[in-house]
Amino acid sequence: MPTATASSDTDMKAVTRELRVDIIRMIEAAGSGHPGGSLSVIDLLSVLYLKTLRHRPAEPLWPDRDRVVLSKGHACPALYAVMAKTGYFSRDLLSGLRKLGSPLQGHPDRLRLPGIEVSTGSLGQGLSIALGMALAAKLDKKDFKTWCILGDGEMQEGQVWEALLAAPKFKLDNLIAIVDYNNGQIDGSVKEVMDLEPLADKLRAFNWETIVIDGHDLAAIEGAYAQAARVSGRPVAIVAKTAKGKGVSFMEHPCEWHGKAPNKDEADRAAKELC
Amino acid sequence: MPKATRQSFGDALVRIGEKDSRLVVLDADLSKSTGTGGFLKKFPERHFEFGIAEQNMIGAAAGLALCGKVPVAASFSCFLIGRLETIRVAVAYNKTNVKLAGTHAGIGIGDDGTSQMGLEDVAAMRALPGMTVLQPADDLEARQMTEWMIAHDGPVFIRLTRQVVPDVHAEGYRFQLGKADVLHEPAAAKGEAKLQATVFASGGTVGPAVDAAKSLAARGFRVRVVNAGSLMPFDLEAPARAAAESQRIVTVEDHNITGGLGSAVCEAVATSGLGCPVVRLGLESFGESASGAELYEKYGLSAEHIVEACLRNLN
Incomplete structure (x- = not known):
């Protein structure tokens, strides 16, 4: 069982604030990293790890665990923060992000950090891998779920649409894709760079049960996860509308804080806002 | 069969x-x-x-x-x-x-x-x-x-x-990872005469390589044929032995000569420190439409081309 849980919504809110500070401090210490997309996805990951997942952080290879594939691997500071919070590893490791010999690589590495299911970072690949995991569960008649978190910019990759086409064919109702729709990517807003709209309609047309939520509303997230887990016969997509840099006023911008580390002063200001 | x-x-x-x-x-x-x-x-x-x-x-x-x-x-x-x-x-x-x-x-x-x-x-x-x-x-x-x-x-x-x-292995053959195997061994020679050549082949070019060695044997040339089925890891000993015992090495592959069998053999010979010329047969361009046999002839992978590569004046 997770070593950390949050019993009430107020507690969860406090946890997500605390994890946001971890993200900022970790990237500040590394001197590089991706704060924008980590802050947009942290609420989704927090609810997943603290409220929804069937997992045993002390036994990361437990065969019946739910699988999580962070396809948008650059947001791993958020994943590391929530994994430390739930007891996969000591929080002390967070300050080693991106440093020589650290298991906390710049993008997740499953062979260096137990609890990471898939080494990701090359965008567009995670959903196919998650699909294979869901297929294996069906073959073995196991009831674990596979959760795949995608970035919105990543949805521009053709491989994602190959996987979106395939999952309903295999009736993978044990596969849940969560799109962190923060509308930001390196070269500008997603809308300008390569618009995805109407995204939810496209996913529905691809035969995915599609749920649209506010990706920073913790209760809505928890509700969507519970709803997704009950769907039968086809895969589920959760389009989570989020904001890049969410929680830190000066980082809430589609692309300015995609891949830039805060300096000490900026990190202090961010932490102050969050506390 | x-x-x-x-x-x-x-x-x-x-x-x-x-x-x-x-x-x-x-x-x-x-x-x-x-x-x-x-x-x-x-x-x-x-x-x-x-x-x-x-x-x-x-x-x-x-x-x-x-x-x-x-x-x-x-x-x-x-x-x-x-x-x-x-x-x-x-x-x-x-x-x-x-x-x-x-x-x-x-x-x-x-x-x-x-x-x-x-x-x-x-x-x-x-x-x-x-x-x-x-x-x-x-x-x-x-x-x-x-x-x-x-x-x-x-x-x-x-x-x-x-x-x-064609079948080139005897029934008792056992594949071993990282090991090349000799498919055609020429008769022993008197004295310390080096082989005319050692030919390295893999996949579709193994048949033509064996045919070439047989045709050369009939003409009195001693040529060994080595099958490199394990391209990675690669048998580093086999090219070193070939370099020591042969006047030249010929590689023949149905693949571009960059990065495939020919490259692997050259890398192994260079690493061995033994000097031996290597003639690489293979593609240096894209292919085209025709029968496979016609293309093996045109792009230099047929038995006749391998014979020629074993005998050609390298100076």
Whole structure:
């Protein structure tokens, strides 16, 4: 069982604030990293790890665990923060992000950090891998779920649409894709760079049960996860509308804080806002 | 008996599937061509059709492997390595237990032409850390390699022919990873005379290499033929021995001469510190449409070309 849980919504809110500070401090210490997309996805990951997942952080290879594939691997500071919070590893490791010999690589590495299911970072690949995991569960008649978190910019990759086409064919109702729709990517807003709209309609047309939520509303997230887990016969997509840099006023911008580390002063200001 | 190695591979999958329930097979609309049709017929519940979407198939294979399955993802080798970045991350970097079966290797496929020919696949796969790269020469070796790779824990790329290839191995042959094997050994000579040449071949070019050595033997030239079925890891001893015992080394491959067998042999000879000229036969361009035999003749892979490469004045 997770070593950390949050019993009430107020507690969860406090946890997500605390994890946001971890993200900022970790990237500040590394001197590089991706704060924008980590802050947009942290609420989704927090609810997943603290409220929804069937997992045993002390036994990361437990065969019946739910699988999580962070396809948008650059947001791993958020994943590391929530994994430390739930007891996969000591929080002390967070300050080693991106440093020589650290298991906390710049993008997740499953062979260096137990609890990471898939080494990701090359965008567009995670959903196919998650699909294979869901297929294996069906073959073995196991009831674990596979959760795949995608970035919105990543949805521009053709491989994602190959996987979106395939999952309903295999009736993978044990596969849940969560799109962190923060509308930001390196070269500008997603809308300008390569618009995805109407995204939810496209996913529905691809035969995915599609749920649209506010990706920073913790209760809505928890509700969507519970709803997704009950769907039968086809895969589920959760389009989570989020904001890049969410929680830190000066980082809430589609692309300015995609891949830039805060300096000490900026990190202090961010932490102050969050506390 | 003479068979296309894709067929030998497909036959082996059916037999392995009977005893190993972990084995699953994935295709991308080419199960009628990759040799996996027999497995599909026998074990439909363990065969997955991904349609014409190779990168999704390869990624899904990685996911299946991460959950304990032993997936074989099959397609033409050129279409598999067209998804190199997916293979690099989902298979090699993640060290997933995925077996990639690349059929229709080289100009040997004939009529369909360049876009269907795997001509750079070995170069690409050899550059990936942890990848095992195999290329059987005949039916027996193809069946043994298929058995070996399913039992092996780690990513493997196996390169298979569309065309029928002759039997070159005796019944008692046992494939060993990282070992080349001698298929034609010339009669011992008096004194310390070096061999005229050692020919390294792999896959579809092994038959012509053996024919060339026999024809040279009839003319009094002593030539050894080495089959390099394990392209990665590569047998470093065999080229060193060849460099020490031969006047020249000839490599012949149905692949671009950059990054494949010829390169592997040159790397091994250079590392050995023994000086020996290496003549590389293989593609330096794309292919074209014609029969496989015509193309082997035109692009320098036929027995006659190998004979000429063993005898040509290197000065």
